[in-house]
Amino acid sequence: MSYRKIFIFMSTVLSIMAIANQILLQGDTLVLILILAFSTLGWYDLLQKKNAVLREYPIFGHLRYILLDIAPILHDYFVENNTEGRPFSKNAIKQVYARAENKPGYHPLGTERDFYKEGLEWVGHSMFSKGEFQDPPRVLVGGPECTHPYSASILNISAMSFGALSKTAIQSLNKGAALGGFSHNTGEGGLTPFHMEGGDIVLQVGTANFGFRYPDGHLDEEAFRKKSTLESVKMVEIKLSQGAKPGHGGVLPAVKNTAEIAKIRMVEPHTDVLSPPFNPSFPTEEKLVEFIGKLRELSGGKPVGIKLCVGQPKEFESLLDRFLSQDIYPDFITVDAAEGGTGAAPLDYSNHIGMRGDDALKFVHNSLINKGLRDRIKIIYAGKVVSGFGMFKAFCYGADLCNSARGFMLSLGCIQSLKCHTDHCPTGVATQNPELAKGIVPSFKAHRVRNYHDNTIADFIDIAETAGVTSFSQFSQELISIYKPVS
Ligand SMILES: Cc1cc2nc3c(=O)[nH]c(=O)nc-3n(C[C@H](O)[C@H](O)[C@H](O)COP(=O)(O)O)c2cc1C
Ligand code: SF4
Known part of the structure; x- marks a missing residue:
């Protein structure tokens, strides 16, 4: 039966x-x-x-x-064991929690990693002390066209919008940035009242120009000027693509498009709003370069950069040539790893599109050197940088500064439950449900954000000194070795 x-x-x-x-x-x-x-x-x-x-x-x-x-x-x-979890292993998550709680985070008995596995990365330590790291952990961003260069921390909060994150999460991150003197990127959702907790802001211009747009999606220059000239806005980042879903737009569904979000993003409330894969304000290389110059002018001379996940190397090299021929340059390039994070993306895009972080960073660094642009353009790197070693490796491969998105989410208490796209985030980090968002108390979490930042930089400096590196100019690819079985 x-x-x-x-x-x-x-x-x-x-x-x-x-x-x-x-x-x-x-x-x-x-x-x-x-x-x-x-x-x-x-x-x-x-x-x-x-x-x-x-x-x-x-x-x-x-x-x-x-x-x-x-x-x-x-x-x-x-x-799952302690070293295997994805995107982050239990050990990596525990380390972030320890840094956020100001605890030493010691690990007992020895490594749990398989030391004989091909691809394991390690740092060669120095036999003798070369002294303390001399440079302050800050980097001045802004080329000759900038009248307001920004002295940035070497670790900052990567782009994550209000909409992807709750308002209490945004407030905590911004307060944390204010306490620790580092920057907080708005993400493509634009600047909101929840970013006004005193932290330095990197204003992102997404593909939909949210926050400064006309109804057809083009840039509203006056609205951009008003926001970008605010005192708290220190830099402007034009998003070309994001590692987790490069070349893929998104839809802000009508249910999430509340009156509050619609007002901030300058869109019609309670309607589906398209975030296109490419920004209509610069359909070509030439227009992008003009756009960079235009935004720098409208912002009153603040550093303007582009963020991208590297796709076709030739296109990137051609863009560098275009900077040279039009004599307009970005102040920074943010390199986002294909293994970067997102609130939601199609799996094929997360798994198969875009260049992985290490390769992309080395490629951008070398391309800038080859074109004679390395001194003029800073490189910001984002791609699973959640620890001192992560920062160390990024500096060896060419970064001037690092951004972290998920490291800071973890510092807020994210437990990697992988429900960011459902609006049911159990920790209140990635949700618009007011009851869940209440789980986060900004005045408390801000200290965790700041501690995580400060302690991770302290770990980075420890590792640098162990390797005998005492200034930013001494980082090089040779300091990182990768295990290959000896045959
Ligand atoms: C929840 C979430 C939302 C994000 N939103 C944006 C965004 O609005 N704009 C953007 O350029 N990148 C966005 N990103 C990508 C991050 O800024 C970052 O580049 C990427 O996650 C790599 O950093 P990570 O490995 O430290 O997370 C988002 C990432 C996450 C996890
Ligand atoms: S706890 Fe889960 S749903 Fe919330 S932010 Fe972390 S991974 Fe996303």
Whole structure:
């Protein structure tokens, strides 16, 4: 007999028995309610047409979906070891928590990594002390066209919009940035009242020009001028692409497009709003270069840079030639790794599009050297930089500064539950649900954000001194070795 037939038989018999028991013997009402509720659910499953599993296995079919939902949690707690988790291993997450809590984060007994696995990276330490790291952990960003160069920390909060993150998360990050003297990138969602907690701002111009746009998506120069000239805005970043979904736009669905978000982004509330893959304000290389110059002028001479995940190397080199031929240059280039993060992206884009971080960083660094532009353009790197070693490696491969998105999310208490796209973030970090967002208390979390920043930089300087590096000019690719089995 099929499961469907068993269900029909059982639900009919049990329902009749429960009703009879209730009427004739004044039986337990709760039992009657439970039996009728399960029976109704089962009949609904049986009669609906969308889901074959539920039609075949009324009630029990739901178990499959419940298990699929909790599988990552079970896997995380019972299956995964400390070094394997993705995007971040348990050990990496614990290290961020320790840095955020101002704890030393010591690891007992020795490494858990497989030291004989091909590809393991290591730093060659120096035999003798070369002294303390001399340079202050700040870098001046801004070429000759800038009248307001910015002295940036070497670790900053990477772009994440209000919309992807909750308002309490944004407030905590900004307060943390204010406490620690580092910068906070608005993300493509634009500048919001929640960014006004005293932290330095990097104003991002996304592909939809959210926050300074006309209804057709083009840049509203006056609106941009007003925001970019605010005292707290220190730099402007034009987003060309993002590592987790390069060349892919997004949709802000009508349900998430609340009156508050619509006002900030300058769009029609309660409608689907398209974030295009490419910015309509600069359809060509030439227009992009003009756009860089225009934004620098409108912002009153602040540093303006571009953010991209490297795709086709030739296109990037051609853009550098274009800077030279038009004699207009960005002040910085943010290199985003293909393994970078996002709130939501199509899996094919996250898995298969764009150049991985190490290669992209070395490529951009070398291309700038080859074109004679390295001294004039700073490189900011973002791509799973969550530790002192991560920073050290980025500096060796050519970065002048690092950005971290997910490191700072973890410092807020993110538990890597991978639900950012569902609006059900259990920690209140990536949600617009006000009840969940209340889980984050900005006045408390801001200290964790600041501690994480300060302690990670301290780790980075420790490693640099261990390797005998005492100034930024001494970083080089040779300091990083990669294990290959000796045959
Ligand atoms: C929740 C979330 C939202 C993001 N939103 C943006 C965005 O609005 N604009 C952007 O350029 N990058 C965005 N990013 C990418 C990050 O800024 C960063 O470049 C990338 O995640 C790599 O850094 P990470 O490895 O430290 O996370 C987002 C990332 C995350 C995790
Ligand atoms: S706790 Fe989960 S849903 Fe929330 S930000 Fe972290 S990964 Fe995303």
